[in-house]
Amino acid sequence: MFGPVTIPFGVRMLFNTVKLKPGVSIDDxxxxxxxxxxxxxETYGGQGGFVAGQVMRFAGFVSEQGSIxxxxxxxxxxxxxxxxxxxxxxFEQHERSHADAVFREKFGQLAAHCEHTSELGxxxxxxxxxxxxxxxxxxxxxAGAR
Numbered sequence: 001m002f003g004p005v006t007i008p009f010g011v012r013m014l015f016n017t018v019k020l021k022p023g024v025s026i027d028d029x030x031x032x033x034x035x036x037x038x039x040x041x042e043t044y045g046g047q048g049g050f051v052a053g054q055v056m057r058f059a060g061f062v063s064e065q066g067s068i069x070x071x072x073x074x075x076x077x078x079x080x081x082x083x084x085x086x087x088x089x090x091f092e093q094h095e096r097s098h099a100d101a102v103f104r105e106k107f108g109q110l111a112a113h114c115e116h117t118s119e120l121g122x123x124x125x126x127x128x129x130x131x132x133x134x135x136x137x138x139x140x141x142x143a144g145a146r
Contacts, residue, residue, distance in 0.1 A: 005052035009124060011087045014094055016119040017080035024113045026057055026081070032113070033082075036106035040086065043102065049093025053086040084119075091121050 020029065037053060044050040058078045088094040097103055111117065 005054065005087075007052060007087055007124070007127060009127060011051050011089060011124055012091050012094065013122045013124060014084075014086045014088065014119050015122060016084040016086070016117055018082040018084065018110075018117050019080045019115045020082075020113055021115050029110055029113045032106070032109040033084075036103070036110055037084075039103055039106050040097065043100070044093070044097040048097060049089040050097065051087040051089060053084065056083050056085070057081065058083075080118075094121070 020026075033055060037055065040050055040053065058081055086094070098107070
């Protein structure tokens with residue numbers, strides 16, 4: 001449930017922002033969110049097109065170095081509380097899964113606590129990670145100590 005995920009090149013990413021209603025906390029929606037994510041993972045994994053997913057809570061951090069002119073950085077707030085990031089083999093498979101009655105029931109339980117949600121689809125253009133050997137060597141000793 002909390003293990004690492006592998007994102008193969010060529011997947012489609014769906015980025016869903018979730019704004020909770022005033023007075024609703026993450027704790028209030030935790031069970032509905034977990035049940036919805038479990039249905040997606042167990043029902044649509046493999047041949048259903050679902051590859052992996054992540055749920056994140058906005059931590060209140062706004063990068064001064066990575067933010068340009070206004071927007072979120074101007075107010076220090078986001079227009080959402082959570083993001084649900086899912087990876088799919090195709091947008092069509094995603095849409096079929098979300099039209100399914102079982103998913104719609106679970107999503108409805110979450111949506112009852114939301115002001116709004118918005119789900120946008122993206123195509124993967126680049127991904128990468130540091131080489132394990134290089135990363136381990138770089139952290140083993142300060143640059144001048146080698």
